[in-house]
Amino acid sequence: MTAVHESKVQLGGVRGGPDVATLRQDRWWIQPVVTVSILTAFIIYSTWAAFQNKNYYVGAQMHRDLISPFYSPCLANSCGAAKFGAFSFGNWALSPALLILIFPLGFRLTCYYYRRSYYRAFWWAPPACDVGDAHNSYSGETRFPLIMQNMHRYFFYAGLVFNALLTYDAIRAFNQPGIGFGVTVGTLVLIVNATLLWGYSLSCHACRHLCGGQVKSFKAHPIRYRFWKIVTPLNAKHMNFAWASLLFVAFTDVYVRLVASGAWTDFRLF
Amino acid sequence: MSEITMRVWRGDANGGDFESYTTERSDGEVILDVIHRIQATEAPDLACRWNCKAGKCGSCAVEVNGKPRLMCMTRIDTLPEGPVTLTPMKTFPIIRDLVTDVSFNYVQAKKVPALLPPPMPAEGYRMFQEDVERSQEFRKCIECFMCQDVCHVIRDHEENKENYAGPRFFIRHAELEMHPLDTNDRRDFVREEAGLGMCNITKCCTEVCPEHIKITDNAIIPLKERVVDAHYDPVAWLGRKILRKTKTSATDAAVQPAP
Numbered sequence: 001m002t003a004v005h006e007s008k009v010q011l012g013g014v015r016g017g018p019d020v021a022t023l024r025q026d027r028w029w030i031q032p033v034v035t036v037s038i039l040t041a042f043i044i045y046s047t048w049a050a051f052q053n054k055n056y057y058v059g060a061q062m063h064r065d066l067i068s069p070f071y072s073p074c075l076a077n078s079c080g081a082a083k084f085g086a087f088s089f090g091n092w093a094l095s096p097a098l099l100i101l102i103f104p105l106g107f108r109l110t111c112y113y114y115r116r117s118y119y120r121a122f123w124w125a126p127p128a129c130d131v132g133d134a135h136n137s138y139s140g141e142t143r144f145p146l147i148m149q150n151m152h153r154y155f156f157y158a159g160l161v162f163n164a165l166l167t168y169d170a171i172r173a174f175n176q177p178g179i180g181f182g183v184t185v186g187t188l189v190l191i192v193n194a195t196l197l198w199g200y201s202l203s204c205h206a207c208r209h210l211c212g213g214q215v216k217s218f219k220a221h222p223i224r225y226r227f228w229k230i231v232t233p234l235n236a237k238h239m240n241f242a243w244a245s246l247l248f249v250a251f252t253d254v255y256v257r258l259v260a261s262g263a264w265t266d267f268r269l270f
Numbered sequence: 271m272s273e274i275t276m277r278v279w280r281g282d283a284n285g286g287d288f289e290s291y292t293t294e295r296s297d298g299e300v301i302l303d304v305i306h307r308i309q310a311t312e313a314p315d316l317a318c319r320w321n322c323k324a325g326k327c328g329s330c331a332v333e334v335n336g337k338p339r340l341m342c343m344t345r346i347d348t349l350p351e352g353p354v355t356l357t358p359m360k361t362f363p364i365i366r367d368l369v370t371d372v373s374f375n376y377v378q379a380k381k382v383p384a385l386l387p388p389p390m391p392a393e394g395y396r397m398f399q400e401d402v403e404r405s406q407e408f409r410k411c412i413e414c415f416m417c418q419d420v421c422h423v424i425r426d427h428e429e430n431k432e433n434y435a436g437p438r439f440f441i442r443h444a445e446l447e448m449h450p451l452d453t454n455d456r457r458d459f460v461r462e463e464a465g466l467g468m469c470n471i472t473k474c475c476t477e478v479c480p481e482h483i484k485i486t487d488n489a490i491i492p493l494k495e496r497v498v499d500a501h502y503d504p505v506a507w508l509g510r511k512i513l514r515k516t517k518t519s520a521t522d523a524a525v526q527p528a529p
Binding site for chain 2: 009012013014015024025119125126133138141142146151152217218220235
């Protein structure tokens with residue numbers, strides 16, 4: 001590798017201004033507090049839900065076919081009527097949710113938007129713009145474990161598979177065993193959930209790159225350029241999709257759980 | 271006509287402190303107007319850098335109430351009531367009062383390998399509009415260096431300055447890396463020499479840019495993804511081997527020196 005100029009940066013010059021963490025006068029701490037609150041609440045709820053191992057499926061006895069996104073695809077023998085496909089993890093004794101949650105979790109954990117959010121809110125590197133970093137040294141994403149953030153695109157691929165499966169679940173929710181085709185509130189909940197997850201995945205920065213961002217010349221790759229043009233406006237809304245899909249996937253689990261436990265009735269619309 | 275109090279950092283490398291000035295203000299005035307009034311009436315030795323007064327030269331960047339702003343583009347009536355605090359940009363060494371030594375940026379600028387086009391074809395080079403538009407956004411940069419100032423990688427960690435180009439030069443690297451006529455493969459360079467991996471995409475640079483350049487989304491993250499293509503993606507590596515695309519292997523294609 002040939003460096004162009006060997007100019008040296010002079011370190012250690014005296015900086016101006018007072019030696020304080022920040023001179024900001026606005027309420028910069030609100031954003032990290034809100035982020036910590038929402039993400040912590042989601043982590044606690046999803047952990048609790050993943051270990052419940054019950055009330056994640058509403059089946060034929062209630063004339064419904066609704067499965068929680070936390071448990072889909074259900075791959076353990078314990079899934080019973082909710083079992084997906086022929087493959088099984090056999091004598092898996094723990095909650096079947098634990099077999100799959102690593103993928104959506106990994107997708108969000110390595111997502112560029114969430115990285116921005118949790119580096120600020122949890123790691124305080126920095127807590128907000130122009131507010132002092134909470135750490136004495138800093139190496140960014142150059143070392144293990146944070147260098148693993150570069151695996152984001154593999155979780156993106158996995159996310160697409162999960163989106164397809166959740167879309168399949170949403171389509172299946174139109175079938176009401178013993179009644180026939182119909183639409184219930186649960187059907188709509190599963191459709192909105194799948195739609196938001198597609199929005200989150202397709203607006204992802206890795207998706208934008210793979211669609212066309214990686215090419216040197218758009219002119220030489222007109223189809224990829226067209227894909228890139230479609231994905232780019234979605235990418236601008238990635239933050240919105242990130243929060244909306246996160247909250248709605250939890251809501252979907254809550255809804256299915258309430259219906260499955262008998263605490264709530266899934267109303268039939270038509 | 272009402273009054274405004276400005277708390278201005280006065281000092282140099284030997285130390286300094288805030289000094290308060292209360293002066294008149296008019297509707298629609300910007301901070302630079304008030305600073306000029308203070309210079310004309312109370313403190314003729316107050317040092318500040320300015321030039322165009324139109325937000326296009328990038329000279330008058332300081333920190334207003336702790337946030338980097340252009341003095342000529344910051345209207346007084348957009349600020350909260352009370353004294354306005356003005357300090358020099360924190361990331362760079364102070365020269366005097368509100369003036370800093372931004373030569374760090376010029377050192378980093380010299381390190382950017384120049385465009386290396388292929389030999390001129392008989393019909394000449396051709397650029398197409400869709401390729402021009404892509405990098406046009408990056409050309410809007412006025413080099414105010416507020417993105418460099420706000421970047422915590424060097425703002426809070428002086429030792430990183432040696433190995434970190436900063437957001438302003440990531441958009442320059444991105445512009446060249448996306449240039450259809452550039453034959454340099456810059457992915458190794460931005461990873462190893464420019465310190466792209468140090469950026470943890472907190473987007474402060476994007477938030478502060480007066481030209482509204484989407485620095486993070488359109489330059490830094492695309493560069494990170496290109497580095498992933500070259501170094502962290504076994505599927506892409508396999509594809510290159512199968513298709514024998516050795517040029518796109520960062521380890522095979524070194525950045526060429528500038529002429």
